[in-house]
Amino acid sequence: DAGVTQSPTHLIKTRGQQVTLRCSPKSGHDTVSWYQQALGQGPQFIFQYYEEEERQRGNFPDRFSGHQFPNYSSELNVNALLLGDSALYLCASSSWSSYNEQFFGPGTRLTVL
Amino acid sequence: AQSVSQHNHHVILSEAASLELGCNYSYGGTVNLFWYVQYPGQHLQLLLKYFSGDPLVKGIKGFEAEFIKSKFSFNLRKPSVQWSDTAEYFCAVNVGSSNTGKLIFGQGTTLQVKP
Numbered sequence: 001d002a003g004v005t006q007s008p009t010h011l012i013k014t015r016g017q018q019v020t021l022r023c024s025p026k027s028g029h030d031t032v033s034w035y036q037q038a039l040g041q042g043p044q045f046i047f048q049y050y051e052e053e054e055r056q057r058g059n060f061p062d063r064f065s066g067h068q069f070p071n072y073s074s075e076l077n078v079n080a081l082l083l084g085d086s087a088l089y090l091c092a093s094s095s096w097s098s099y100n101e102q103f104f105g106p107g108t109r110l111t112v113l
Numbered sequence: 114a115q116s117v118s119q120h121n122h123h124v125i126l127s128e129a130a131s132l133e134l135g136c137n138y139s140y141g142g143t144v145n146l147f148w149y150v151q152y153p154g155q156h157l158q159l160l161l162k163y164f165s166g167d168p169l170v171k172g173i174k175g176f177e178a179e180f181i182k183s184k185f186s187f188n189l190r191k192p193s194v195q196w197s198d199t200a201e202y203f204c205a206v207n208v209g210s211s212n213t214g215k216l217i218f219g220q221g222t223t224l225q226v227k228p
Contacts, residue, residue: 004156033214042117042203042218043157056215090157094214101147102216104157 002027004093004105012111013081021076021108025093031055032074033102034066035090043090049074050096078110086112115140117206119219126194127227134189134222136204145207146187147216148178152200160202163187174198196228 005024013019025032031050035043045058049068068074072093078085088109092102120135138144148160161172168180178189187204204219 031214033216035216035218040220042205042220043216045215045217048214058215092157092214092216099214101159101162102214103159104149106156 004091004103006089006091006105006108008108009106010109010111012113014113015081015083017081017112018077018079019081019110021078021089021091021110022073023076023091023093023105024073025091026103029093029095029103030072031094031096031099032068032072033092033094034074034076035092036060037088037090037107039087046076081112083112086110115206115208115217117204117217117219119202119204119222121222122220123223123225125225125227128196129193130226132189132191132194132198132224134202134204134224136187136189136219137185138187138204138206138217139185140206140208142208146178146180147205147207148172148176148187148189149203149205149218150200151203151221157203160189194224194226196226198224199226200224 007022033048034046037043046060047057048055052068063079065077088107090107091105094102116139118137146163149157150160163170163180171177202222205216
C-alpha cells in the first residue's frame with residue numbers, strides 16, 4: 001500500500017519564476033492538504049482540496065494556488081517566486097468522510113535563488 | 114487566532130531518562146490533538162492523537178500524552194527514552210468540526226538522546 005508520494009524531491013528556482021509541485025494521496029484517501037515548513041519551524045497550512053475544490057485556505061497570498069484531479073492527486077503552484085518561498089512543501093492526505101488523521105508525504109524541498 | 118506553543122525548542126537527554134515535552138494551545142472550543150514525529154531524513158509520522166474520551170492517550174513506541182482541558186495542554190511523555198528517539202517532535206491542533214483538515218502546528222522540539 002503506497003503512502004503519500006510527492007514529486008519532485010528537490011527543486012531549485014530563481015526569483016520571479018513559477019513552480020508546480022505534485023502529490024498523490026494514500027490509497028483510499030480523497031482529501032489533500034498542503035503545508036509549508038520553513039527551516040526550524042513547524043508546518044503551516046496552505047490549503048485543502050476535496051472533490052476538486054479548495055475547501056479551506058490558510059494565510060497565504062494568491063500566488064499560491066492549487067488543483068485537485070479526479071484521481072484525487074493534487075498540484076501546488078507558486079507564481080512569482082520570492083526568496084522567502086524557500087521551504088519544504090508537505091502534502092498530507094486524509095479521508096473526508098472519516099477524518100482520523102493526516103498522512104504526510106516526504107515533501108519537496110524548494111530553494112529559491 | 115488559534116496557536117500552538119511548544120515550550121522546549123531543544124532538549125538533550127541521556128538514554129533511560131524520562132521525557133516530557135510541553136504543548137499548549139489557544140482555542141476555547143472543540144479540538145483534536147496530535148503529536149507528530151520527524152526522524153532524521155524521514156517524513157512526519159503520527160505518534161498519537163486525542164479526539165475524545167480518556168484524556169490519557171497511548172501512542173506508538175511507548176509514548177503517551179495527557180489532555181488537560183483546563184490548562185489547554187497536551188504534553189507528551191515517555192518514561193525511558195532511547196537513542197532512536199532522537200528526532201523533531203511537533204504538537205498539532207485541529208479545531209472545529211472533524212472534517213476540517215487545517216492542522217495548526219507548534220514550532221517543534223528537537224530531542225537529542227545521548228547513548
